[in-house]
Amino acid sequence: MKLNIAVLPGDGIGPEVMNEALKVTQAICHKFGHQLKTKEGIVGACAIDKLSDPYPLQTHQLCLESDAVLFGALGHPKYDNNPNMKIRPEQGLLRMRKELGLYGNIRPVMSFPSLIQKSPLKAEIVEGVDFVFIRELTGGIYFGEPQGRSEDGNTAYDTCIYTRKEIERILHLAYKFAKQRRKKVTVVDKSNIIATSRLWRQIAKEIASQYPDVETDYLLVDNAAMQIIQRPKTFDVLVTENMFGDILTDESAVITGSLGLLPSACIGEHTSLFEPIHGSYPEGAGKNIANPLAMILSVALMFEYAFKLKEEGQLIRDAVNASLEANIVTEDICDGEKAYATTEVGEWIVYWIQKQQ
Amino acid sequence: MKLNIAVLPGDGIGPEVMNEALKVTQAICHKFGHQLKTKEGIVGACAIDKLSDPYPLQTHQLCLESDAVLFGALGHPKYDNNPNMKIRPEQGLLRMRKELGLYGNIRPVMSFPSLIQKSPLKAEIVEGVDFVFIRELTGGIYFGEPQGRSEDGNTAYDTCIYTRKEIERILHLAYKFAKQRRKKVTVVDKSNIIATSRLWRQIAKEIASQYPDVETDYLLVDNAAMQIIQRPKTFDVLVTENMFGDILTDESAVITGSLGLLPSACIGEHTSLFEPIHGSYPEGAGKNIANPLAMILSVALMFEYAFKLKEEGQLIRDAVNASLEANIVTEDICDGEKAYATTEVGEWIVYWIQKQQ
Numbered sequence A, B: 001m002k003l004n005i006a007v008l009p010g011d012g013i014g015p016e017v018m019n020e021a022l023k024v025t026q027a028i029c030h031k032f033g034h035q036l037k038t039k040e041g042i043v044g045a046c047a048i049d050k051l052s053d054p055y056p057l058q059t060h061q062l063c064l065e066s067d068a069v070l071f072g073a074l075g076h077p078k079y080d081n082n083p084n085m086k087i088r089p090e091q092g093l094l095r096m097r098k099e100l101g102l103y104g105n106i107r108p109v110m111s112f113p114s115l116i117q118k119s120p121l122k123a124e125i126v127e128g129v130d131f132v133f134i135r136e137l138t139g140g141i142y143f144g145e146p147q148g149r150s151e152d153g154n155t156a157y158d159t160c161i162y163t164r165k166e167i168e169r170i171l172h173l174a175y176k177f178a179k180q181r182r183k184k185v186t187v188v189d190k191s192n193i194i195a196t197s198r199l200w201r202q203i204a205k206e207i208a209s210q211y212p213d214v215e216t217d218y219l220l221v222d223n224a225a226m227q228i229i230q231r232p233k234t235f236d237v238l239v240t241e242n243m244f245g246d247i248l249t250d251e252s253a254v255i256t257g258s259l260g261l262l263p264s265a266c267i268g269e270h271t272s273l274f275e276p277i278h279g280s281y282p283e284g285a286g287k288n289i290a291n292p293l294a295m296i297l298s299v300a301l302m303f304e305y306a307f308k309l310k311e312e313g314q315l316i317r318d319a320v321n322a323s324l325e326a327n328i329v330t331e332d333i334c335d336g337e338k339a340y341a342t343t344e345v346g347e348w349i350v351y352w353i354q355k356q357q
């Protein structure tokens, strides 16, 4: 198979984890006889620095022409804590999502046995957690107009807006995932208060009836924020709108103690994008200490979701598990023993892949 | 002192926990020589049943004429899961908040030593947690107009709106609390995305400079959802807007394992209201099993916040701690041993108060 991949390392530790992810991608392609073509683009703070644009046109073109996009992370402290700055790295992310039509953010949340002691939650609560959080990514209050200020600057307003088409699309995606898993969908909204959530709930009930083999639950967002901590094991697929998803996916990510290991996918109209859920961690940049596993697991998702190459994805996951078991890990998840460098972890995983039959 | 209190038991277990709370209020007034006047009003599902109005005018009048309102809980399953029903109990709550100008929801979150094993989090994470969450309660997307549907019903929209006055008022409240505590305020917003949050952040920076002895932190809401679980002990006062507060206060409530024990206060323009954070728990109603401690601790908050009677509040808290230590508790927090009835717990606490010197 020919794999045509756009590579956006981004800022901070992005380039370092991307390097290792690309080594793994190459090793897999070599092993399975795929033809790999990669092209690099800039996005985020580094793109503002070079072109005064966090998502330059040539990067967008590159993504459009790709079968899949690998993305590292974005953001730099010099652009933080200054909400009134006109150009910000996050705008690159938002425009990338909107212009590529990346409507569905998929985050598998799972606990890794060797990391359970890192969780703030009790072992018996997080052992065996395995759910997928699906967040709508191109609608809601993130993009609704009007957004702004009154003339005197003393009143601000945002608009949350959703159309039937947007809601149906993301719900179908959720049910598609559930059908291949434990057949349970939990729809999260605030339908007792806001109009967009009432439309979500109404449409969710319609769609649910089209998937009679899948069980559907409805949770109000405040209740969901509690249940995710109280009984994370009971969830299979959760689906919600953009802003609720922003909050709840991060909450979910932190419960298993595997924050540095969680990959994500953004399913789109024109292409799909794969990225670790962690940020650009600027303090760690350039030190060869960043954990590359979430980025490497994002490559596994890419093989599975973008190219339907399940075996390839599984081999990467097996390699990551092997590195965890062998304790070949970076300092963030290393317990007492020697911590390995970003490059060492990547190379060990490549070697492990190469030596499999 | 003359205490003129409106009593709104509400639905479900509301009346039962209110009964015990009133016994405690009477015992305290008797001990300290205060003159207590209570008047009862209806709100929620029971008010819809009787008057087709979840917040009838006579209840509103009653609240307006009171120095403080004690409120139980509201909601009944027959009104749930039907988002299109015209009259819903929650509307009573929203109207009560808006019409009484209850702009500031205050939720102390603390861990009780004897309940730590109930927490989904590890003991070392929750031991000693003691922060106050302050949620703006009468603005934002809960009340913003326009809210509704397009004519064809296939597009829904909500408006989030905040004025400088609303934001300043709640921030001053947060700093007032912080000054009497550990002098740390954490402002939670999503200023990298939405306009209302940018106004929040801007005003927060202005106000922060007026309280040089208080340290101010800023957290994005998704990050806050993580940090609350990872390092709850480090927070002192958190403050945020209505919808974020709805989600994060419930998340916070669940981490200490003390969900059934957490009281809250709503500070208002015309009066202030005190209620447990738990819901109406309809399945438990009429069985004399509901935990009255959160409602009783809400009475303690009432003495302190509404009447500035600190000693009275502290005595109630001591009584509740004594009941926990003596294991005179309802089934929800009873470990193995005999569970006591709602009325037994209330009466034990009254007796404990009476016998103090």
Ligand SMILES: CC(C)[C@H](C(=O)O)[C@@H](O)C(=O)O
Pocket (backbone or CB within 6 Å): A090, A093, A246, B192, B193, B222
């Ligand atoms: C950086 C920010 C704009 C972004 C978001 O809010 O969507 C991030 O928090 C995320 O979840 O990917």
Ligand SMILES: CC(C)[C@H](C(=O)O)[C@@H](O)C(=O)O
Pocket (backbone or CB within 6 Å): A192, A193, A222, B090, B093, B246
């Ligand atoms: C019942 C509901 C309207 C309410 C809210 O969303 O404010 C509740 O969740 C709360 O937090 O008091």
